[in-house]
Amino acid sequence: MSHHNDIGIRRAKIVCTLGPASDTPEMIHTLIDAGMDVARLNFSHGTHEDHARRLTLVRQASEALGKPVAVLQDLCGPKIRSGRGAPAALPDGSEVFLVEGKTGDARTIAIEYPGLANDLHPGDVVRLDDGRIVLRVSAVHDGKLTAIVEQGETPRDRMGVNLPSRRVRMAALTEQDKADLLFGLQVGVDYVALSFVKRAEDLQELRAICERAGRPTPIVAKIETPEAVENLHDIVVAADAVMVARGDLGVELSPERVPVIQKEIIGQCRLQQKPVIVATEMLQSMIESTRPTRAEASDVAAAVFDGADAVMLSAETASGKHPLAACAMMSRIILEAEHSRFYAPVPSEPGRTMQEAIAHAACEVALELGARVLVAFTTTGGTPRLISKARPRMPIIAFSSNAESQRRLALYWGVVSQPLEEISRTEDLVDRVSVILREQEIVAPGECFIMAFGAPVARRNPTNSIRVVRL
Secondary structure, three states, rough: OOOOOOOOOOOOOEEEOOHHHHOOHHHHHHHHOOOEEEEEOOOOOOOOOHHHHHHHHHHHHHHHHOOOEEEEEEOOOEEEOOOOOOOOOOOOOOOOEEEEEEEEOOOEEEOOOOOHHHHHHHHOOEEEEOOOOEEEEEEEEEEEEEEEEEEOOOOOOOEEEEOOOOOOOOOOOOHHHHHHHHHHHHHHHOOOEEOOOOOOOHHHHHHHHHHHOOOOOOEEEEEHHHHHHHHHHHHHHHEEEEEEEEHHHHHHOOOOHHHHHHHHHHHHHHHHOOEEEEOOOOOOOHOOOOOOOOOHHHHHHHHHHOOOOOOEHHHHHHHOHHHHHHHHHHHHHHHHHHOOOOOOOOOOOOOOOOHHHHHHHHHHOOOOOOOOOEEEEOOOOOOHHHHHHHHOOEEEEEEOOHHHHHHHHHHHOOOOEEEEEOOOOHHHHHHHHHHHHOOOOOOOOHHHHHHHHOOOOOHHOOOOOOEEOOO
């Protein structure tokens, strides 16, 4: 059965990375207009001033357009890089030296990783620049490694380095990340993403820092290491949302495994009812070109059919030549997939808690009565998230009196968030929402909508009731 989508809204959300190409008030305003729901600030690049300025521009444009937009801070994590200066060429089969430090030379690549010679052993594989260059360690001598070039390309300065992740002792939260995090919390980001997560404890440490800073913030776990895939269940339980970070995932786990792992992660997020973002290289050719390849268009649509809550653009909007075209194209691909007769998103499994039961029941009742929309009220975002993961046919309108909650809802599939003042009587709440939905021409007289709310409303109870309202 196809999901027809009367109100013409897009369900899957779009995350756009901001950077030098998306830096002006006009550009950010137009990006939001073109479909950006979440703005990603990538702390692997740029200064704190750059990020603070972009965050302010997002807030201003979001206000002007009356569309809540979440800001996601993406922490760099223990990203190991090569230093400056390296051999001019690395022919296959040749020998090259690896040393710990910041400067290489004509025969040596420097790697900024403390304890390099202690942690690597003969036979270990070192990959540089997203796997373009592959070296195998052949000998270790006096703090210097000798390696054979198995796959050579021209090296560059500051390449990303992937060491065998079982050997890497660096904490998931580096000192730099902690400084970046405190800055992000201070300027008021809505989500924090942690790179190179290996286990649930990495997220708990991050959560503790946010709480100590008095700014509890939802955490996005980026799955990009073999350990994270092994510990997937526990990581998804510990996270508030998950990102399929396909770039680094494809370096250590080889490209052919990534599509299968992507499905596994999306499935685990469906079972745990957590939003999942599919990221990296989605419209990569649009960094240069005004059109994506057909394969890229298929990739975005496949993520939507697979059940992704959001899809992400990285360099396409941060540093590419056509940031707006990329965002608009992504929006069109999603809408086309969602309006097709093949779109049948799989709902979450009904859980054991009252909240989950109410979310599923609200969707069932809405379907049977042909309701126009599902309405939820929220302070924490819990109820809209559960209704979203139950994948109803009709849009979910989440009312909140809290601006921060409204922004965080921008990541949730199928959820449109709106402001609503605190109301202390159920009947007044029903009347107020009826007026809003009628004024916005979302529900017409004679049609009905479903309300999920906590009664009595004056006590701010958790959602425990479903109400059918016919205008």
